[in-house]
Amino acid sequence: MKNKTIFVACDTSNLEKIKKIFLQIRTNKLEIIPKFGLQFFYSKKGRKFLEKIKNDFWLDLKINDIPQTALSAVDSLKDLKRCKYITVHTSGGLQMLRSVKKKAKKINKNLKVLGVTILTSLNNKSLKEIGHTKNVKQLVLKQAALIKKSGCDGIVCSAQEALMVRKRYKNLLIITPGIRLPDDSSNDQLRIMTPKQAFKNRVSGIVIGRSLTKGNIKNNIKKLTDHLNK
DSSP, X not given: OTTSEEEEEOOOSOHHHHHHHHHHSOOSSSEEEEEEOHHHHTSTTHHHHHHHOOSOEEEEEEEOSOHHHHHHHHHTTTTOTTEEEEEEEGGGOHHHXXXXXXXXHHHOXXXXXXXXXXOTTOOHHHHHHHTOOSOHHHHXXXXXXXHHHHTOSEEEOOHHHHHHHHHHOTTSEEEEOOBOOTTOOOTTXXXXXXXXXXXXXXXXXXXXXXXXXXXXXXXXXXXXXXXXXX
């Protein structure tokens, strides 16, 4: 199962909890990479911790601004040597995506830029409330085309849209949040899927948080491994 990449969402500002997660997610059965979002990055000790980290990680900042500000934001991350993935909102437009990708390549040739599409906390009703006239699938396909055109490395979308994207863009990295183990609560996610279902939809990797980090992490890792082996 080493070809199945698991991104663990480290959604806390508590450094001790982060260290505990780091220790307990280690396994030789899966490729597991920690993902840090705004909560940890903005915390007092979070940024300093990421400067010294020895593991590859994903910095999920969902950058969304005018092109110059966006690329300047990426440039400010150049000291984070083990940062392997960063995210930008596709709604920032083609020029912003291109600017971020160009800057990322300059500061670290291994840094991959992922375009975030429709958040998994949204559905067709939510999009209509915002003012969109297209549904989730139509918008994700439109944004996938923009990501491909920009030269960015991959797309972040729900597993429900993944197979549709994969059929059109065979070499694009497809990372899917909104993943829950069977019988787990959906919490604030609306477009969810199990890990096994997601990988059947030909995703490159999945993001899983509370299903792994809440309670006994070692037991949760075993549950995930058993689930994928069924």
